[in-house]
Amino acid sequence: MQERTKRTISIAALSLIALTLLLRTVFTVDETQYAIVTQFGRPVRTVAMAGLEAKWPWQSLLAFEKRLMVYNPRPSEFLTKDKKNVVVDSYVCWRIADPNRFLQTTGDLTGAEMRLHDTVWAAAAAALGNTELAALVSTKAEEVRVSEVMQRVTEQCRARALDQYGIEVVDVRMKRLNLPTQNRESVFARMRAERERIAKQYRAEGEAEALKIRAEADREKARILSEAYREAERIRGDGDAQSTRIYAEAYSRDPKFYKLVRTLEAYKKVIDPNTTAILSSDSELLRLLTQGRTK
Numbered sequence: 394m395q396e397r398t399k400r401t402i403s404i405a406a407l408s409l410i411a412l413t414l415l416l417r418t419v420f421t422v423d424e425t426q427y428a429i430v431t432q433f434g435r436p437v438r439t440v441a442m443a444g445l446e447a448k449w450p451w452q453s454l455l456a457f458e459k460r461l462m463v464y465n466p467r468p469s470e471f472l473t474k475d476k477k478n479v480v481v482d483s484y485v486c487w488r489i490a491d492p493n494r495f496l497q498t499t500g501d502l503t504g505a506e507m508r509l510h511d512t513v514w515a516a517a518a519a520a521l522g523n524t525e526l527a528a529l530v531s532t533k534a535e536e537v538r539v540s541e542v543m544q545r546v547t548e549q550c551r552a553r554a555l556d557q558y559g560i561e562v563v564d565v566r567m568k569r570l571n572l573p574t575q576n577r578e579s580v581f582a583r584m585r586a587e588r589e590r591i592a593k594q595y596r597a598e599g600e601a602e603a604l605k606i607r608a609e610a611d612r613e614k615a616r617i618l619s620e621a622y623r624e625a626e627r628i629r630g631d632g633d634a635q636s637t638r639i640y641a642e643a644y645s646r647d648p649k650f651y652k653l654v655r656t657l658e659a660y661k662k663v664i665d666p667n668t669t670a671i672l673s674s675d676s677e678l679l680r681l682l683t684q685g686r687t688k
Contacts, residue, residue, distance in 0.1 A: 422440050461563060495560060529570055
């Protein structure tokens with residue numbers, strides 16, 4: 394009975410040792426991770442493909458994220474080309490491109506973020522140092538060059554991080570651009586002055602357009618009056634010609650009657666109770682009154 398108990402304990406111990414060795418030997422790699430097998434702290438193998446793998450029991454296993462990661466560095470203050478201080482809040486999209494170099498140079502994600510912070514800060518300081526504040530903050534959208542500046546920062550960070558740390562910097566973007574308290578008033582004053590300049594420009598353009606419209610209206614008025622006067626003179630001339638023609642036709646039909654009518658019309662205009670006319674007895678005007686109608 395005692396022998397059987399010892400044998401059972403031995404089998405259980407051996408099974409436990411075998412299971413431990415199996416667990417220490419076999420491991421699985423997730424498709425979202427890199428696996429690095431190390432021996433006494435030194436990398437000996439990198440596994441990038443997902444699946445079941447094996448290692449020696451005395452070897453260790455490290456896993457690193459393969460997917461895209463986002464690092465949000467703390468806001469930093471920079472100096473622009475025109476000596477203006479700005480506070481930039483940015484973010485970095487990155488992934489591990491070379492697991493071995495990443496392990497050797499950074500060790501873990503905390504070390505990687507520290508290296509990224511230094512890299513991004515240096516690139517941003519260089520790019521913003523060659524950029525004026527007006528290219529970052531402006532009332533005119535076409536003058537803002539933030540995307541171009543951050544593209545230069547991304548390119549500089551990508552080259553340095555990949556070569557030194559095995560990190561691929563995918564993108565560096567600006568989340569927020571702020572100004573130190575001592576610079577805000579000067580920027581706001583410049584923005585107000587810019588708005589006032591634009592308002593004055595609009596008012597001047599409006600006044601010039603008003604003068605143009607008034608001048609055009611005056612020219613149109615003069616043209617219309619000229620055409621109206623010309624038309625009135627034409628109509629008046631046509632009326633006079635028509636009147637003369639009618640008078641001529643009437644006179645040609647009965648000259649004596651026409652003369653009588655014209656003489657009577659002249660009496661109406663010349664002779665009235667308030668008019669005193671002194672004429673000779675043989676006056677042509679009084680002949681009708683003194684001699685009557687001639688045959």
